[in-house]
Every structure is written in structure tokens, then in C-alpha cells.
Amino acid sequence: xxxxxxxxxxxxxxxxxxxxxxxxxxxxxxxxxxxxxxxxxxxxxxxxxxxxxxxxxxxxxxxxxxxxxxxxxxxxxxxxxxxxxxxxxxxxxxxxxxxxxxxxxxxxxxxxxxxxxxxxxxxxxxxxxxxxxxxxxxxxxxxxxxxxxxxxxxxxxxxxxxxxxxxxxxxxxxxxxxxxxxxxxxxxxxxxxxxxxxxxxxxxxxxxxxxxxxxxxxxxxxxxxxxxxxxxxxxxxxxxxxxxxxxxxxxxxxxxxxxxxxxxxxxxxxxxxxxxxxxxxxxxxxxxxxxxxxxxxxxxxxxxxxxxxxxxxxxxxxxxxxxxxxxxxxxxxxxxxxxxxxxxxxxxxxxxxxxxxxxxxxxxxxxxxxxxxxxxxxxxxxxxxxxxxxxxx
Amino acid sequence: xxxxxxxxxxxxxxxxxxxxxxxxxxxxxxxxxxxxxxxxxxxxxxxxxxxxxxxxxxxxxxxxxxxxxxxxxxxxxxxxxxxxxxxxxxxxxxxxxxxxxxxxxxxxxxxxxx
Numbered sequence: 001x002x003x004x005x006x007x008x009x010x011x012x013x014x015x016x017x018x019x020x021x022x023x024x025x026x027x028x029x030x031x032x033x034x035x036x037x038x039x040x041x042x043x044x045x046x047x048x049x050x051x052x053x054x055x056x057x058x059x060x061x062x063x064x065x066x067x068x069x070x071x072x073x074x075x076x077x078x079x080x081x082x083x084x085x086x087x088x089x090x091x092x093x094x095x096x097x098x099x100x101x102x103x104x105x106x107x108x109x110x111x112x113x114x115x116x117x118x119x120x121x122x123x124x125x126x127x128x129x130x131x132x133x134x135x136x137x138x139x140x141x142x143x144x145x146x147x148x149x150x151x152x153x154x155x156x157x158x159x160x161x162x163x164x165x166x167x168x169x170x171x172x173x174x175x176x177x178x179x180x181x182x183x184x185x186x187x188x189x190x191x192x193x194x195x196x197x198x199x200x201x202x203x204x205x206x207x208x209x210x211x212x213x214x215x216x217x218x219x220x221x222x223x224x225x226x227x228x229x230x231x232x233x234x235x236x237x238x239x240x241x242x243x244x245x246x247x248x249x250x251x252x253x254x255x256x257x258x259x260x261x262x263x264x265x266x267x268x269x270x271x272x273x274x275x276x277x278x279x280x281x282x283x284x285x286x287x288x289x290x291x292x293x294x295x296x297x298x299x300x301x302x303x304x305x306x307x308x309x310x311x312x313x314x315x316x317x318x319x320x321x322x323x324x325x326x327x328x329x330x331x332x333x334x335x336x337x338x339x340x341x342x343x344x345x346x347x348x349x350x351x352x353x354x355x356x357x358x359x360x361x362x363x364x365x366x367x368x369x370x371x372x373x374x375x376x377x378x379x380x381x382x383x384x385x386x387x388x389x390x391x392x393x
Numbered sequence: 394x395x396x397x398x399x400x401x402x403x404x405x406x407x408x409x410x411x412x413x414x415x416x417x418x419x420x421x422x423x424x425x426x427x428x429x430x431x432x433x434x435x436x437x438x439x440x441x442x443x444x445x446x447x448x449x450x451x452x453x454x455x456x457x458x459x460x461x462x463x464x465x466x467x468x469x470x471x472x473x474x475x476x477x478x479x480x481x482x483x484x485x486x487x488x489x490x491x492x493x494x495x496x497x498x499x500x501x502x503x504x505x506x507x
Contacts, residue, residue, distance in 0.1 A: 110478055157501045158394040160477040168479070 006035060009052045010126030011204065015102040016056050016095050018161055021063055024105075024123070024151045030066070034059035056095050099124060100208040101161050107176040108159045115150035116179050122147060124204065125197050135186065135194050173209075177218050177273060180205065184222050195226055206260070213264035217274030220260035224280035227253035238373045241283060254284045272303045290320040307333050308340075315344055323351050339368035343378065350381075355390035395432070395474050395502035396481040400488055402468035402495040404440055418489045425471060425487060430480075434471040465495055472502070 013034065017027035034055045048054035106119040118136070121127045127135075133143035153159065164172040180201045187194030202219035209215045231248035232239060239245075258281050264274040279296045282289055297313035310333055318326035327348045335341040346361035359382060366378045409415035426434045440459060443466075447454045459466060468490060475481050478499070485497040 108478075110482070156503075157499075158396075158476075158478045158481070160479050164479070 005038070005047075005051045005055075007126055009055055010035070011099050011102070011124040012052055012095070012097060013055045013059055014123055015098040017059050017063065018102055018105070018123075019096075019098040020060060022161065024119075024154050025148075026063060026066075027059075028123075028151075030059040030063035031055075033062045037062075053095055097208065098161075099204060100163055103176055103205065103208075104163055104172055105154060105159055105161050107172070107179045108154075109172075109175055110157060110159055111150050111153060113179070113182070115146055115153075116175070117182055118143060118146055119150050120179050120201065121183065121197065124201055127197065135191060173212065173214065176205065177214055181218060181222070181273075184225075188225065192229065195222070195229070198222060199226060213267045213269070214271040214273045216260040216264040217271060217277045220257040220264065220277035221273055221280055223253045223257035223260070224277060224284060227251070227257070227284070233373055236373055238377045246286075249284070254281070257281055258284075270299070272300060275300045275303065288319070290316055294320060307335050308338070311335060311338070311341055311344060318348055318351075323348055327352065337368065339365050339374075342368065346381070350385070355385050355388060359385045359390045394477065394481075395472060395505060396478075396484075397500040397502055398471040398473060398481070398485050398488065399467060399498040399500060400469045400471070400490045400495065401465040401498065402490045402493075403465055404468075406494045408489075408493070418493075421487075421489050422469075425484070428473075428484075430473050430475050430484070432472045432474055434469065436469040437467060440466040468495070472505075 010031070014027055014031045017030050018024055021027050021030070037058055038051070038055060042048075102123055103120065106123050107116045111119070114136075118132050121132050121135075122129065129144050129147060130140050132147075133140040136143070138146075163169075180198050183201065184195055184198035187196070187198060199219070199222050202215070202222055205215045206212075206219050227250040228241075228244060228248075230250070231244040231246070234245070234248065257277065261274065261277045261281050264270065265278055275296055279293055279300070282293050282296070293316045294313065297309065297316050300309050301313060311330065314326045314329035314333075317329060327345070330341065330345050330348065333341060342361050342365035346358045346365060349355075349358035349361055362378055362382045362385070366375060366382065369375045369378055409418050422436070425431060443457075443459045445456045445458065445460050447456075471484070471488070473481060473484050475484065478501075481499050481501075485491060485499050488497050491497045
């Protein structure tokens with residue numbers, strides 16, 4: 001019970017405390033103290049009617065006590081005056097949700113991307129320093145320093161705690177979306193828990209910015225990918241989308257993604273996340289409408305100009321049956337160091353019955369591949385071609 | 394909060410391609426200085442005029458040139474008093490050097506006698 005409340009309330013309580021104190025470090029200490037008090041008291045006294053309000057009030061009162069006790073701390077609080085006694089809240093007060101402000105502070109471009117990711121997981125996700133360190137394969141001490149440096153910079157450099165004004169909102173929002181998607185991608189390959197954490201963050205963002213199509217788009221995109229996690233590599237072997245066992249997909253999650261995409265695409269401006277999500281949704285249909293997928297990729301190429309997007313577009317073109325045309329697109333891309341360029345090219349060459357060239361391309365892909373299941377997949381394709389006598393042709 | 398905006402310039406890059414353009418850029422620098430939130434500012438002499446002093450065991454060692462030998466050199470600074478980092482970053486973004494191959498560092502001021 002307390003664990004669940006902890007997860008749900010941590011971000012909200014911390015955000016409220018940062019708003020109140022103007023300092024992330026002090027806010028974190030006070031929030032931690034309040035949660036410790038809950039662990040101590042709730043089992044014997046019973047959980048309060050409104051756990052979030054109780055935790056926030058307790059944290060605020062602890063913070064105020066602390067400030068009163070330790071006058072030196074006043075010097076650490078440049079952003080706010082020390083609160084007066086009247087500011088002390090009762091557990092019945094309504095607490096405004098300031099998680100959006102906190103999210104924008106954590107993802108401020110003045111912080112390094114690594115720090116943005118770690119801070120977001122700590123502040124909004126409630127993950128411990130040790131958990132974040134494990135997820136990013138760095139020693140706990142390194143992560144501790146990274147977090148404390150970031151919090152120091154927020155204080156010393158005057159990083160604001162607010163939702164940015166309209167003229168900078170698009171770029172700041174795209175930083176927030178980028179951090180959440182990076183957390184998702186870190187979880188995609190191996191760590192389900194991190195992927196789930198990214199999805200919770202996505203849900204928080206959508207609840208706070210319900211009219212923002214890119215927030216809905218990102219959440220939908222993550223849901224559509226996450227829904228297929230059980231079917232992607234059952235038993236460790238990579239299974240291509242078309243060959244996946246659809247009964248292993250999470251269809252409720254896909255339906256949620258589809259609803260979000262429908263809402264996001266109904267708006268006048270559609271961004272790259274919404275378009276990618278629309279593609280992901282189409283690819284979960286029983287009969288995939290490939291010409292429609294290609295059209296969405298055309299839009300995505302215009303939005304991003306990314307060669308990786310062009311490569312994915314080529315794969316969609318191939319799926320419409322235009323293999324030669326797809327190969328021409330792939331051959332026009334400058335992505336020599338990119339594993340998936342070579343694997344896509346290999347696949348197209350194989351379909352065009354050019355086994356010797358396909359073999360060479362699979363070998364180039366294998367040279368660049370790091371993930372074990374991807375290596376096995378490529379090795380298997382190479383073996384098949386060799387068996388069919390590709391080398392001699 | 395106060396911030397020092399340290400303006401780094403590429404000394405080989407011309408300040409505008411015509412006299413008119415140079416005048417327009419100069420006017421931009423002056424306008425920034427006129428902003429009431431700008432407390433101070435200066436344009437510095439070319440790097441050829443810079444000397445560096447170190448004191449070792451009581452002896453001043455003077456060398457020719459700046460402390461850090463880089464392609465971009467300190468060309469000037471502004472001292473601004475604004476609400477937060479976002480406002481300081483916006484200020485920095487208005488400085489012509491930032492879009493002319495140079496860069497502006499935003500240093501929060503730790504202490505300054507009023």
C-alpha cells in the first residue's frame with residue numbers, strides 16, 4: 001500500500017515542495033522525511049483520507065521546522081522568502097499539481113542530457129539513485145555526483161521552475177519529449193521496468209498537457225511498441241513484425257494508443273511523434289495499409305529530414321511490392337555506418353534474387369551489430385544464403 | 394539574479410561585410426547596453442594586446458597572450474540583472490557574436506558589491 005502511494009505521490013509532493021521552497025535538494029530532503037514519517041505512522045494510525053495532501057503538508061511542515069532551526073539555511077534559499085507560519089497548510093487544502101513545472105526544470109537545456117534523464121527519473125519517477133545507476137550501467141557514486149551537480153546547477157544558475165512561455169515552449173517541450181523517449185528506448189531492448197517508467201511519465205505529461213498532440217503522440221508511440229514486447233523476441237530470438245504471434249500482443253494497450261493517435265491527428269499541426277505513432281498503429285492492423293504507411297513516412301521525412309526515417313520509408317515502399325524502387329532509395333542514403341541500412345539492403349537484394357550481393361550486405365550488417373539476438377538473426381540469414389550456394393554465384 | 398555574459402568572438406571573422414552592416418551590428422550592441430536590466434558592459438581590445446600575469450613565490454610572471462589559447466577569444470562582456478536563467482539566455486541570444494561564429498557564456502554571478 002505504502003509502496004504504491006509512494007510511486008503515485010512522489011512526483012506530485014516533490015513538485016509542490018520545489019515550488020514552495022525554490023530548491024530541489026531541500027525539497028527532496030523534506031519529501032523523503034515525509035515519506036519516512038508515513039512508513040512509520042500509517043501502519044499503526046491508519047492511512048489518511050488524502051495521502052497526497054498529508055504527505056505534502058507533512059513535508060512542508062518539516063521543511064519549515066528545518067528552516068527555523070537552521071538559520072544558515074536561509075542563505076541557501078535565494079528564490080523565496082522564508083514562509084510565514086500562516087503558510088502552513090492543513091491536510092484538507094487542495095494542492096496544485098506542479099509536476100509540469102518540475103518536468104520542465106528537469107529537462108532544461110542548460111543541464112546535460114544525461115543529467116536531464118537522471119533528474120527526471122529521480123524527481124518525477126521516484127526512482128532511487130541506485131536504481132537509476134543500474135539502469136544506465138554506471139556506478140552509484142557516479143550517478144549520485146551527476147544528480148547532485150545537476151541540482152546545484154539548478155540552484156546556482158537560476159534555472160526557473162515554471163512552464164516556459166509560448167515563444168520557447170515548442171523547443172522546451174521537444175526536450176521533455178526527447179528525454180522521456182530516450183528513457184523508453186533505454187528500456188526497449190532489455191529493461192521492461194524502464195520502458196514502463198517512460199510510459200508512466202508519458203501518461204503524466206498527457207494528463208498535464210491534454211491538448212498537446214505531440215505528448216499524446218509520444219505516449220501512443222510507446223504504447224504501440226510496448227504492446228508488442230512479448231512477441232518481439234520470445235525465447236530470445238528476434239521475430240519480425242509481420243511474423244509476430246499477434247495473440248501475444250497487448251491489445252488493450254494498442255487500443256489506448258489508437259485512441260490517442262486519433263485525437264492527436266485531429267489537430268491542425270502534427271509533429272513527428274504523432275506521425276510515428278500513426279505509423280505504429282497502422283502496423284498493428286490485421287491487414288497493413290502499406291501505401292498509407294508510405295504516405296505517413298513522406299510526412300515524417302518532411303518533418304525530420306532524417307536519413308534513418310528515409311530508410312524506414314524505403315522498407316515501407318518495399319512492403320507495397322516495389323522492391324526495386326525501395327533498393328534505389330536505400331542506395332541513395334549516406335548511412336554507411338548504420339547496421340540497419342545494410343540489413344535492409346540485404347533483405348531487398350535477397351528478395352530480388354541477388355544472393356551474392358545480399359550475402360555481402362548481411363555480412364556488413366553483422367560487422368556493425370552488437371545485440372546478441374540481432375547477431376544470431378543475421379548469422380542465420382547468412383547461413384541460409386550459403387546453404388543455397390550464394391558464395392559461388 | 395545577476396549574470397556575466399562573456400562574449401567570445403572569432404577574431405578573423407569580419408564584423409559585417411559592409412560599412413552599413415558594421416554600423417548596424419554596433420547599434421545592436423549599443424541597444425543591448427541600453428536595456429535597463431544591463432548593469433555594465435565593455436568591448437575589449439584585440440587579443441594581440443592581452444598579457445597574462447601569474448605570481449609564483451612572490452614574483453609576477455608576465456606572458457604575452459591570453460590564459461587559454463583558443464580560436465575564439467574574449468571580445469567583451471555584459472553584466473545583467475534578470476529574473477532567472479531563461480531571461481539571461483534570451484539576453485545572450487540577442488548578442489550578435491552568438492550568431493556570427495562566436496559564442497556567449499552565461500556565468501551566474503556569485504557575489505558582487507552593489
